[in-house]
Amino acid sequence: MATSKTKTAAGGRKARSAPPQSPPPAGEADDSGTKDDERLAASATRLVGQAVSVLERELSAGISAARSLQGRYTDTDALRNRDPDDVMQRFRKDAHEVVDLLMDLVQVAASSASGLAQRAIRVRASSDADQPAGGGIPAIESLGAYPGDTIAVRMALENAGAETVEAVNFLASDLVTASGLRIAASDIAFTPAEVTIGPRSKAQVEIRVKVPSDAEPGVYSGMLVASKLEQVRAVLSVTVEKAPETE
């Protein structure tokens, strides 16, 4: 945004107001020499700078969230000219689109947190039904793997509660692609197989996925769940790439 330029000129964020002073009424400032000119410029810089920093703080909180939703549409110049006949049709499908959006947001959040394992999954001892799920379903993604590889992804777990979470183990579903290709659940293993997490502490579990040597390229996704902890769920995605040509 072009305002950032102005902000830099203002010399940093929210300076406290200088002691109040009565500025000369505008129009009289012209004939009173360079000093007044400088004071006027400083005063303008300070006030506009304050205004800019107020805007920027408000913006970063609110509008950016809205924009990530809107981003889906910004390159569609033809939207305006869409055939009105399919308009109502599209609105009936809205429920599906909302689901898509939520999944998109989860993925955006996960991929932007550069270290994938840094996103801790919250666990707690009691399956407190009143407790909101909070933050959606975490996504765990591996970097690319070749057929025949075994890849390892670390999953961070955090027990924010006051009770120990005992002897949890994990289950994975088959990982599937959109076209129905599959990596079987039996090719997915967890180390350690069972984990106990004390109150307000963290643990790590390594997820190992053995990619079959005949696996086709694609993004394979499935669910992870924890035994005894219904609220702990994550989406695991593994991207299989075409194996490099061997000489």
Next chain:
Amino acid sequence: MTPQERAEGVRHRLRDYKASADAAIARYLPRREPARHLYDLVRDYPGRGGKGLRPSLCMATCAAFGGSVELAARSAAAVEMFHNGFLIHDDIEDESDLRRGRPTLHAAHGIPLALNAGDAMFVLSMRPLLENLPEIGPGLAWMIFAEVEHMVRESVEGQAIELGWVRDNPARLEDADYFRMCLKKTCWYTTMHPIRIGALIGAGGSVPPDALNGFGYFLGLAFQIQDDLLNLVGELHKYGKEIGGDVLEGKRTLPLLHLLRTLPPARRRSVLRYLAKPRRRRTQAEMALILSEMEDFGSIAHARQTARFLAGAALEEFDQVYGQLPQSGHRDFLRDLVVFMIERDL
């Protein structure tokens, strides 16, 4: 072109845009029963002839970005209808007696009917947004709806901040506090969202609306400060509200904040005591004294100067963002509006 000619050009264009918006609004204000207790009241404020600033910004921006005035007419109508709903409720909240030179809606009809008319206005504003769908397509229509949702939410939050200040009487507020309140109460719905909506429609969603925030924000701040000044030192027959009304209402305007920071302690305490009283017990004599102190202590000058600085910032933003657009009367109107905003006397 002389400044007077520019101002006349702006007035002329405002009238044109407003006529298009009024025609659109008229389609959404029912003429049916209950007329005497509802729809006559609903049609009252839109018929009193405001400046039409919000719809003008929306439609001019749409046209400047390659669309047309007509394409933005529904969205502009919705924004203006929301604005009129806010005005009805604001007048109740502020206990104002006059609006555009005539009794406020609740002064004329009582609070219950006026409140309900405001509610009706909000609901009626939904319809043009729904009817955007076949005109601009579902993607854009949805984006505009999201814009309006954000606009209304910011406005009620800003209003809450201002009313909270009036009630709780904080002793010291900085200009930055005022800017924040003003961003939320005024800028989003007076300038920023009308501009964003116009650009989205005009460019078919291909312009990131955040790029336009700076221009709208500075313009909106300058507008609000000028509005506050006119309330303090304007002429009743032009301005149409009580002169000094903001002081009587205890509104935290830029000049009042400056005065509170500048007055000697004893006098400052007495102004704070005045502000702590219920509105009906604040006297005209006290108000007149505060007004004259605002002149004497440079508070009016401070606000005038701040408005000019902000107008300068708005012009700079304008040149950066709108500078790339092809020359058009719509684009020139938007630039000339900046100076008009701080020079206007109504």
